[in-house]
Amino acid sequence: MKNKKSSPVRNFLRATRGANMVEYIILVGVIALLAVVGFKAFSASVSTTVTKQGESVKNADNTFTKGQ
Numbered sequence: 001m002k003n004k005k006s007s008p009v010r011n012f013l014r015a016t017r018g019a020n021m022v023e024y025i026i027l028v029g030v031i032a033l034l035a036v037v038g039f040k041a042f043s044a045s046v047s048t049t050v051t052k053q054g055e056s057v058k059n060a061d062n063t064f065t066k067g068q
Helices: 007-012 020-067
Strands: none
Touching: none
16 A cells, blocks of 8 residues: 655645634734724714814803803
């Protein structure tokens, strides 16, 4: 009987060691990409809302100061 040795290429393709790390790296990359897309998509809306809230606080402060 002939002793069959596995080729290095076959061993490499069958190896699963480190597969979990690669999956986590891909997952983190996808989450980061979604975060960047979300920030770009909603940046104008968030900026407008923050500016309006800042003006409301400023006007409330002016109203309070003038009332004293």
